[in-house]
Amino acid sequence: MLNEPTLVLNKSWYPIGTTTVRTALCMIFREAAWGLDPSDHTTHDFDSWASLSVLAGEPCIRTVRLELRIPEIIVLTSYDRFPNRRVPFSRRNIYRRDRYRCQYCNARPPVSELTVDHILPRSLGGHSSWANCVLACLPCNRRKGNRTPRESGLRLRRSPREPRWSPCLSIPIGKRKPSWEQFVSDHYWNVELEA
Ligand SMILES: [Zn+2]
Known part of the structure; x- marks a missing residue:
């Protein structure tokens, strides 16, 4: 459970990668990130996250004193840089x-x-x-x-162009959580690799 992936959004809610649930919880605890509730888009610090009730049947982390919801998405609290949206020509x-x-x-x-x-x-x-x-x-x-x-006498199969930036190309579709779709879907990012 703790090694499951968590989606990381920057402060502007753009996906910049993934981390593990374990690291995500540490980041929320250190106030480096907020936990994001995908159902209502509210953000939570650790105390607030810990006070969220775990829904029946929902996976959670149990300790002696509390039940913690799994943070599937976190939002960085300070990383404000807009990610470079241009793919380096390499x-x-x-x-x-x-x-x-x-x-x-x-x-x-x-x-x-x-x-x-x-x-x-x-x-x-x-x-x-x-x-x-x-x-x-x-x-x-x-x-x-x-x-x-x-x-x-050769013909190009497609006209080459600069690919659109997508931070989530590297996340296999099967590894994405349904709650991430609103942030990482190909439709949203409009990945145009083919002309
Ligand atoms: Zn060839």
Whole structure:
């Protein structure tokens, strides 16, 4: 129970990650976070959280003196920084955006056989940017050479663009609690990885 995940929201109620129930309770106790009641969106310090009644059948933590509801969501009390909503342009994030697939033939070879291709080659003035870089397998890369896709007879399967920031991409759907949905649903974050 104590190792179950708890969703962490920053002070502006944006999800910034998860922690364990154990850590979440410590954070509420230290006043680093409030417990959030997903049913009515009220926030609670430790005493207030401890005074919430545990509903019948609801999992809880029992100590000698009290029954504690499991905090499924906490809100940080002081972390006020708005998370960076831009995905850093990096090799790793190009791989993630393109899902480890060649963007020309859709092959998914071993990572070592994928390269970052400049759609408009650098020698022709192409920039290193989200819109001009895609993953290509070695055969497509060789075939393309220093030419444009059109010149080499290759077609992009989708037009590349900057992915939208999502802090919760890393939380598998099956691991999310229903109470988190209002904060982390793909619909809410509008994750656009494909054009
Ligand atoms: Zn390919």
